Amino acid sequence: SQQGEEDPQALSIQEGENATMNCSYKTSINNLQWYRQNSGRGLVHLILIRSNEREKHSGRLRVTLDTSKKSSSLLITASRAADTASYFCATTYNNNDMRFGAGTRLTVKP
Amino acid sequence: DAGVIQSPRHEVTEMGQEVTLRCKPISGHNSLFWYRQTMMRGLELLIYFNNNVPIDDSGMPEDRFSAKMPNASFSTLKIQPSEPRDSAVYFCASCEVAGYEQYFGPGTRLTVT
Numbered sequence: 001s002q003q004g005e006e007d008p009q010a011l012s013i014q015e016g017e018n019a020t021m022n023c024s025y026k027t028s029i030n031n032l033q034w035y036r037q038n039s040g041r042g043l044v045h046l047i048l049i050r051s052n053e054r055e056k057h058s059g060r061l062r063v064t065l066d067t068s069k070k071s072s073s074l075l076i077t078a079s080r081a082a083d084t085a086s087y088f089c090a091t092t093y094n095n096n097d098m099r100f101g102a103g104t105r106l107t108v109k110p
Numbered sequence: 111d112a113g114v115i116q117s118p119r120h121e122v123t124e125m126g127q128e129v130t131l132r133c134k135p136i137s138g139h140n141s142l143f144w145y146r147q148t149m150m151r152g153l154e155l156l157i158y159f160n161n162n163v164p165i166d167d168s169g170m171p172e173d174r175f176s177a178k179m180p181n182a183s184f185s186t187l188k189i190q191p192s193e194p195r196d197s198a199v200y201f202c203a204s205c206e207v208a209g210y211e212q213y214f215g216p217g218t219r220l221t222v223t
Contacts, residue, residue, distance in 0.1 A: 092210070097209070100145075100155075
């Protein structure tokens with residue numbers, strides 16, 4: 001399968017802690033994106049990192065990409081209860097084909 | 111822009127009935143995607159269009175599923191006849207450039223009894 005795989009499947013932390021989610025993939029990519037999904041809603045784009053980039057920041061989000069290991073990580077710092085959601089990575093290949101992983105379910109306890 | 115619009119938001123139907131889901135992408139977006147999401151199988155890409163042309167329908171589960179995009183502002187996903195295992199949330203998404211940020215609609219929750 002070309003799609004990325006997130007790890008862990010589920011993560012539970014206390015408010016204020018950092019949350020780290022990982023995504024691994026198998027073939028060369030054009031870019032990798034992270035999305036968030038609140039229960040019962042559509043996915044919302046968070047951040048895109050291109051294959052020639054190693055790190056990007058957006059507010060409390062930090063994304064890294066290691067193309068040699070074919071992996072990415074999403075770090076959410078100083079988590080809040082409102083960050084409770086599922087987080088998906090999506091990998092885009094050179095033909096612009098984009099596939100979503102199975103997601104990580106994050107629970108932030110107040 | 112109002113974002114991606116899907117209708118209906120909820121659909122309950124009996125097995126064997128025809129179901130039509132509708133999507134209006136964001137104006138100016140050239141690519142449109144239909145996804146299905148279930149607890150068991152996660153988020154599955156069913157089909158996507160570029161400039162109204164179907165590019166990849168390999169995710170369409172069976173011949174009972176069909177999708178059309180007659181113009182740049184409208185797409186339908188039809189299931190005929192519907193079966194209980196088709197129960198899922200169906201999302202439509204659009205993007206300006208294939209392979210980049212996708213904007214998702216609110217989804218249609220389909221229940222087939």
